[in-house]
């Protein structure tokens with residue numbers, strides 16, 4: 001047919017048992033967000049001893065077995081967990097005040113974010129945090145990985 005418009009199918013023929021899950025293995029998803037915050041470092045002989053700010057870039061890696069839709073976790077649900085449970089402590093905040101007592105290095109913050117995410121993920125399909133990567137600047141980041149929990 002010439003110049004026929006593309007029409008999306010109204011239904012997809014069910015294959016095999018009709019399951020929408022193709023991958024039987026664990027799959028990792030990664031969501032990236034940014035936030036702006038101010039902080040200063042203690043016990044540090046350098047410019048970061050003074051109050052300053054960063055646009056942080058955060059990558060959250062979550063793995064699990066797939067749900068009936070074929071998803072580890074909806075990217076939107078992961079973003080909602082960040083917005084509800086983490087952002088209030090991070091975005092446009094003075095981190096030395098909003099976070100538990102710590103030196104607000106990328107390393108310490110990374111681990112705190114890991115712990116918070118782990119607390120708020122759904123308790124199903126062995127969904128778990130695999131890693132958290134936190135960029136303080138475009139050239140500097142810290143990472144915490146699940147396998148290091150035992151170190």
Ligand SMILES: Nc1nc2c(c(=O)[nH]1)N=C([C@H](O)[C@H](O)COP(=O)(O)OP(=O)(O)OP(=O)(O)O)CN2
Nearest residue numbers: 041046048052054104105106107136137139140142
């Ligand atoms: N291991 C760590 N080192 C430093 C941290 C940290 O959290 N962990 N933090 C800082 C400062 O907060 C600083 O803002 C970031 O440091 P740096 O990468 O040196 O920033 P620059 O913009 O100067 O880096 P460029 O090399 O110019 O890209 C210091 N160290």
